[in-house]
Amino acid sequence: MVALNVAKSGLLKARRKSFKGDLLLGDVNALPFKEGLFDKVVCMEVIEHLKFPTMAIGEISRVLKNEGSLILTTPNGQRLIRFILRMAGVDLKMAPTHVHEFTLGELLEMITRKGLKLIKVG
Structure with missing residues (x-):
């Protein structure tokens, strides 16, 4: 198992929480992996922070095996509360560290463009 984080503090936190695997500082x-190396990639609450999320999905697709799986989580840009507040004239701002807020359609378009297919939404 390998964990990659762009921030050294994230790796130190993983080590303190007894992560059992390799910790790598990277982007x-x-x-920094060869093509088709991983059976599974888990990317939790990351892509909304990236300037170039499509590039990241492309890199993940590259390092996944042909039948590999990507488990991806990100905040839902179509939350019902956001819709209701917009209709009431209230504009909710994104979290300050978020660069993007994705709809399911945007995510689907991004992953299929990079050669992945959607298996499940939950």
Whole structure:
């Protein structure tokens, strides 16, 4: 198991929480791994922070095996509360560290453009 983080503090936190695996400092837009290396990639609450999320998905696709899986989580840009507040004239701002807020359609378009297919939404 390998964990990659762009921030050293994230790696130190993983070590303190007893992560059992290799910890690497690096950038998801330039993964330091050969093609088709991983069976599974888990990317939790990351892509909304990236300037170039499509590039990151491309890199993840590159390092996944042909039948590999990507487990991806990100805040839902179509939350019902956001819609209701917009209709009431209230504009909710994104979290300050978020660069993007994705709809399901945007995510689907991004992953299919990079050669991945959607298996499940949950």
